[in-house]
Amino acid sequence: MRKLLIMTALLFGFSLAPMMGSPVGAQETASSVAADLDGWWAGQLSASGYGYWSPGIVEVWGYQETACGPIDTGIGPAAYCPVDGTIYVVPGYGYGTAEWTTILAHEWGHHIQRLLGQGGYPTEAGELQADCFGGAYVRSAELRGIIPQGTGTRGMSLSIRAGELTFLPDDMDIHGTGSERGGSFMTGYMNGFGACL
Numbered sequence: 001m002r003k004l005l006i007m008t009a010l011l012f013g014f015s016l017a018p019m020m021g022s023p024v025g026a027q028e029t030a031s032s033v034a035a036d037l038d039g040w041w042a043g044q045l046s047a048s049g050y051g052y053w054s055p056g057i058v059e060v061w062g063y064q065e066t067a068c069g070p071i072d073t074g075i076g077p078a079a080y081c082p083v084d085g086t087i088y089v090v091p092g093y094g095y096g097t098a099e100w101t102t103i104l105a106h107e108w109g110h111h112i113q114r115l116l117g118q119g120g121y122p123t124e125a126g127e128l129q130a131d132c133f134g135g136a137y138v139r140s141a142e143l144r145g146i147i148p149q150g151t152g153t154r155g156m157s158l159s160i161r162a163g164e165l166t167f168l169p170d171d172m173d174i175h176g177t178g179s180e181r182g183g184s185f186m187t188g189y190m191n192g193f194g195a196c197l
Contacts, residue, residue, distance in 0.1 A: 033101050033104055033105075033141075033147070037104060037105060037108045037137060040140060040141070041112060041137070052115060053085070055080070055087050055111040056084065056085060056086035056087070057087050059088075060072065060089065061091070066083075067081055075090060076090065077095065078090065078107050080111060082111075085114060087104070087111070089104075097148065098154035098155060098158070099158055101138060101141070101147050101151055102134060102138065102151070102158045103158075105135075105138055108133070108134070108137070109131070110126070113130065124176050124180075127181075128176050128181065128184040129196055131159050131181050131185045131188070132184045132196035133188055133193065133196050134159075134185060135155065135156075135184070135186060136189065139188070139192070140192075155185060156185050159178075159182045162181060163175065163178025163180070
C-alpha cells in the first residue's frame with residue numbers, strides 16, 4: 001500500500017525542488033483551488049453519468065500513518081492515497097499558484113480515476129491520464145477566471161520538468177517522459193475531460 005502513495009508523491013516532489021520559495025503556499029492555494037476542483041469535477045462526472053464524492057485533503061506536518069502506509073514531509077508537495085481517497089499536502093513547499101494548481105489538479109485526477117473504476121497500482125498510462133485530467137481542469141479554471149491566465153503554460157512546463165524520474169528504482173519508472181507528460185497535459189487543456197478517457 002505504501003508504494004501506491006509514494007509513487008504518486010514522487011510525481012512532482014524531487015524534480016521541482018528548485019522552484020521552492022514562491023510566495024503562495026499550499027494552504028492558500030489548496031483552500032481556494034480545491035473548492036473549485038471539487039465543484040468542477042462533480043459537474044463533469046454528473047454530466048457524464050458518473051457518481052462523485054470529494055477526496056479528503058490532509059496537511060502533512062510530520063510523520064503520520066495513512067491507509068497507504070506511513071508518510072512524512074519527504075513525500076513531496078502532494079500525494080493521493082487511493083485506499084482512503086485522500087490527497088496529502090505538504091504545506092512547506094512554497095510553490096506559486098500555477099504550480100500548486102497543476103499539482104492539485106493532477107492529484108485530483110487520480111481521485112477521478114478511482115471514481116471511474118480505474119484506480120489501483122500506478123501505471124504510466126494512469127499518470128499520463130492524471131496529467132490530462134489536470135490540463136482539462138486548468139483550462140476551465142482559466143476561462144472562468146478562477147486562476148490567472150498563463151497557468152496552463154506554466155502547468156505544461158511543470159509537467160515536462162516532472163517527466164520520468166530516472167534516478168528512481170526500475171519498478172518506479174512509471175511517470176512518462178517530459179514530452180509525454182506535457183503532451184498529456186495539453187491534450188486535456190485543449191480538448192477537455194472527454195479527451196482524457
